[in-house]
Amino acid sequence: MSQRTGLVFGKFMPVHKGHLALIDFARKQCDHLIVSMTVTPDDVIPAAIRLGWLTELLATYPTIEVVTASDDFHDPTLPLWEATKLWAAFIKRRFPAVSVFFASEEYAIPLAHHSGLHYVSFDPLRQQVPVSATLIRQQPAQYWEFIPDVVRPFFVKKVCLYGPESVGKTTLAQQLATEYKTAFVPEMARSFITSNTFTIDEIIQIGQAQTEAVQAAERIANRLLFCDTDLITTQIYSSIYFDQIPPELTALERSVQYDTYILLDIDVPWVSDNLRDQGHRREEMLNRFRLELDKRHLTYHFISGSYSERMIESQKVVGALLRQPILHDKIR
Template sequence: MTTGLVFGKFMPVHTGHLALIEFARKQCDQLIVSMTISPDDVISPDLRLQWLTELLAPYSTIEVVAETNEFHDPTLTLWDATKLWAAFIKRRFPDVSVFFSSEEYAVPLAHHSGLQHVSFDPPRQQVPVSATLIRQQPACYWDYIPAVVRPYFVKKICLYGPESVGKTTLARQLAADYQTVFVPEMAREMITSNDFVLDDFIRIGRAQTEAVQQAERQANRILFCDTDVITTQIYSDIYLSQIPFILPELEQQVHYDVYALLDIDVPWIADDLRDQGHHRAEMLARFRAELDGRKLPYLLVSGSYPERLITLKNMADKLLGSD
């Protein structure tokens, strides 16, 4: 029985890794995919292991493991470092007889370990990507990111501010222009009046959070969100003079790359739920103060609706690396 080994940081796992793993799987009776964990990893080991496990679950001959890089020493030469790697592999994976890689360390590692090395596409012509490139410019390499990994790299813009400033209209238009999805304001789908009880705001906060998390799995590079859970907290305070403890917890579950604070220099448009038209300036100040207090990045977006759309597109392009 042939037991093979593929190892790496998989930060993140991408289609190049999956091609390597598939290449190795076809040549082994059993394949160990070992994810290396180092102190300076910029993506959570738990999340990376979750991605790998989910992607490789269909293959009964593949075992996914995570191993701490106990021999991490950047001062060592490649030759000396691979001596340590070789000793670790022989101790941790004694049944392995062959390893597969595309990296330059393979030659000295094979020498020190005595294991057979099978090279896979070293110039990376089959899948021209690397984890570093994906981390630097995920939008440019989107097609190389597996679906399970994509939510991590989705850029999120929150359209934020008082009533009647164009959040819904702009979110819908931006989603169409960027061929992606948007998250609506869930409160408008859940309430019919402004006669609230505390549980209403809890339900709204949960629904808004879940809607973002669901939309992340469908988004194409970028996600536009009409409002957020900070907004839910503001209105809970305004209508009931209290904020349910769970709302700040829900707020922490979603990270927005930038907030677009929409100015009030557009006409007020009344409807059955909007009732703060006589406090627009105070509301804008409250919304801004919440961002300032949290030290969250934001841009005040003013002007006509076409001007706002241009500003928001510039913001989106900058996030996507195409400015």
């Protein structure tokens, strides 16, 4: 008896639990299942990231083969009937062993006609898993339950609480994390040093630890991640204490991108501790922090007022952030 080779194809932008249900449905009916991910240069989620997700999610199934295919066969100006003729030709050329394909979309019927392949429909009304990749890209927070764990870090919105010493960053990060039932990343410097006598190597270690802490917290965050500080801050203090910024810190800054910054004003009382020593330069330091954001053309919100007012204003910022769709130039 000949082997039955099936095909599931799509952009998987991103792969979600509906896709996984379709793939599992198809896998159980085939000896060999090809999962083909189509890619174009304009995809809003890079192909390498999507391929990594699919590969990890399907690694435990030996009968599934994950491949990529350049989407140079689709002509969006054509009506569906004519467009699927081109798709059929591509499938026959690229996957000659395929005898059946599985899909949930309306293109499946004309594609089956043009290709001569058997077509098996799966949940066309999306009743089993009521979601689409488009909906997730538009409102990832709203459809969070349908996003696989391996995919979620890409959609976590990262908020950096930012500003000079003693403006309430740590307290606000903790309050916001509690309010939104998610994680927060503390200032890692306090785990490494107990005074402002330290070396350039130690400040590099602090930068590395801060970056690793953010990347680890992304994997467990619930839609949002609040970070007490960032690598720009580490660079500012490196410049102050050592009159230089190691290139390692600049490289580490590029490895984490925040969706927005909340720059906190200095209009709250100064609270001294064994690490804070810039109280006499608060205005100057605030201007320095703001300048670094402006130089990088980063999005930020300047928040002043009492601690309770800061919380209220920060929640407004977060609410707007959660409603934002994925950006077309978002690459991580």
